[in-house]
Amino acid sequence: MESKLIPTLNNMGWMAASIGDPYTQDFIEYSATVAKPVMEIGAAYGVAAASILQSGGRIIVNDLEPYHLQVLYEQTPLHLREKLHILPGSCIDGIDMDDESVSSILCARVFHFFDSATIAKCLENFYRWLVPGGKLFIVADSVFHGMNQEIYPDFLDRKASGHPTPGWVSLKNNPRLEAQENKAEIQRAMPEYFNFIDIETLGSLFNAAGFRIERASYFRPEYYYDVSLWDGREGVGMIGVKALPQFSSV
Ligand SMILES: C[S@@+](CC[C@H](N)C(=O)[O-])C[C@H]1O[C@@H](n2cnc3c(N)ncnc32)[C@H](O)[C@@H]1O
Secondary structure, eight states, X not given: OTXXXXXXXXXXXEEESSOOSHHHHHHHHHHTTOSSOEEEESOTTOSXXXXXXXXXXXXXXXXXXXXXXXXXXXXSOGGGGGGEEEEESOTTTTOOOOTTOEEEEXXXXXXXXXXXXXXXXXXXXXXXXXXXXXXXXXXXXXXTSGGGSTTHHHHHHHHHTTOSSTTEXXXXXXXXXXXXXXXXXXXXXXXXXXXXXXHHHHHHHHHHHTEEEEEEEEEOOTTOOGGGXXXXXXXXXXXXXXXXXXXXXX
């Protein structure tokens, strides 16, 4: 698993070894056009941070595991370190950021560890931290992830019955995982519960938090191996825009 994916130190899955989805790429391109610092959340050792720093941007990089961020800091060339701010802690309730202090936020491959209520709490934080007009880029594992293929009908049932997190499953006894030779290794490296996210559920959460959805799609991630693949829609991405203030005319 080690060439496209780098294991995290806190058993929170793997970090993509290179940029392998269109939304992270869009975040990097958009971030080159903005005035305030940008932010990468749940970054592990930093997926987008190096590109942002190399193109002259300022970035705040967050992760739950402080040692990931220490590695990023040490790997960053000395002359770029003044533009890198590392911020360990939970993006749910463990970090302090000023309101309207960042122009864009990337949170890649973190929301699939959270249920909808936790995602809503994060979106509330991200909305506050973004400047008006600022953009949020989310990447997550989708309902069409390989580990959800054999149990997809259960997702449809939960969705039809109005479950708030229809993609929420335990990976214990997951049929796709059970068929892997290295299933013990994979299971050790991930939390037990997973949220395979669909566009509709994520879109409702974006709208409820106040974001206008600029773009959303499923995509095939370049960083996955067979165990994660199904039909080319294994990843989900969404870009949200925080509304500009309304001015009423007199
Ligand atoms: C699967 S890795 C994704 C890393 C990287 N963003 C990527 O796209 O490859 C998930 C990362 O999210 C971090 N994480 C999990 N829960 C978090 C939280 N509540 N706040 C901040 N980071 C969190 C983990 O520490 C881990 O580094």
